[in-house]
Amino acid sequence: GAVVSQHPSWVICKSGTSVKIECRSLDFQATTMFWYRQFPKQSLMLMATSNEGSKATYEQGVEKDKFLINHASLTLSTLTVTSAHPEDSSFYICSASGQANQPQHFGDGTRLSIL
Amino acid sequence: GQQLNQSPQSMFIQEGEDVSMNCTSSSIFNTWLWYKQDPGEGPVLLIALYKAGELTSNGRLTAQFGITRKDSFLNISASIPSDVGIYFCAAGANSKLTFGKGITLSVRP
Numbered sequence: 308g309a310v311v312s313q314h315p316s317w318v319i320c321k322s323g324t325s326v327k328i329e330c331r332s333l334d335f336q337a338t339t340m341f342w343y344r345q346f347p348k349q350s351l352m353l354m355a356t357s358n359e360g361s362k363a364t365y366e367q368g369v370e371k372d373k374f375l376i377n378h379a380s381l382t383l384s385t386l387t388v389t390s391a392h393p394e395d396s397s398f399y400i401c402s403a404s405g406q407a408n409q410p411q412h413f414g415d416g417t418r419l420s421i422l
Numbered sequence: 423g424q425q426l427n428q429s430p431q432s433m434f435i436q437e438g439e440d441v442s443m444n445c446t447s448s449s450i451f452n453t454w455l456w457y458k459q460d461p462g463e464g465p466v467l468l469i470a471l472y473k474a475g476e477l478t479s480n481g482r483l484t485a486q487f488g489i490t491r492k493d494s495f496l497n498i499s500a501s502i503p504s505d506v507g508i509y510f511c512a513a514g515a516n517s518k519l520t521f522g523k524g525i526t527l528s529v530r531p
Contacts, residue, residue: 313464339517350510350521351465400464404517408472410455411519413464 310334310404315413317408321422322393328417330401333375337403340384341411342376345398358386426511428522437531439501445511445522446493454487454494455513458507459524465510469496501529 309332318326339358343351355376358365363376368417373395375387384403388395398418402411427446429442435441453472457465469480471487471494478485486499494513498505506529511522 309467311464341519350523353518357520398462402464408453408517410453410467410470412467414456415464416462418462 308334309399309405311337311412311413311414313417315417316415317418317420319420319422320391323390324421325364326388326391328388328399328401328419330384330386330403330414332382332403332405335403335405336381337405338381339404340378341402341404342374342384342386343400343402345374345399345400345416353401354386386421388419391419393421395419396421415421424514425528426520426522428511428525430525432528433444433524434528434530437501437503437529440497440499441527442498443496443509443511443525444493445495445513445514448492449513449515451513451515451520452485452491453521454485454498455512455514456483456485456494456514457510458497459510460507468509472476498527501527503529503531505529 309384312331312387353402354369355363355365356413357376357378379383402413404411455470456468459465469485474491475489476487482499508524510524512519
């Protein structure tokens with residue numbers, strides 16, 4: 308149980324393109340979903356927390372107009388990197404949690420490469 | 423901000439050996455978790471701890487939530503080659519997680 312699916316697993320696109328990443332909880336309802344960014348050989352950095360039906364809460368230093376998050380249902384959250392540039396290249400990982408105090412379960416991540 | 427300390431950055435052990443990893447913080451947390459991440463994949467939950475002093479096992483893995491709520495350790499017994507990967511500790515407060523920098527474990531056959 309507690310399977311989280313992330314799509315796509317990797318994407319390469321030109322600078323200026325907007326990229327959408329989907330995160331789905333397959334066998335449970337996720338009241339809260341989280342988006343992280345991970346640079347090579349580093350830890351996970353929380354970007355934002357989203358609750359179904361409400362606006363995402365962004366961490367300090369994360370541009371909310373750059374990284375658009377939508378959590379329209381209890382099983383789906385999306386992250387859109389708008390007008391992506393090479394410095395946005397990274398490994399983006401989502402996680403989902405059911406009820407409060409339940410652990411976060413992670414998707415397999417999306418490798419984003421902006422040329 | 424809150425930080426979790428994991429060291430060393432890398433560990434090298436022989437297949438069959440036991441290994442212990444520690445994670446410490448200057449802050450108190452209500453939840454401690456251990457995740458394993460393989461290259462190019464997301465972290466996989468190994469053990470979740472919710473109560474100070476709690477000792478929990480998952481197969482060859484054992485983890486404890488420190489009594490002070492500021493630390494946790496993970497033990498892997500009788501290591502096998504597939505134990506290689508990056509082991510992250512994470513600690514939670516108010517549903518958000520703070521992650522350690524991870525320990526890369528290598529297992530020599």
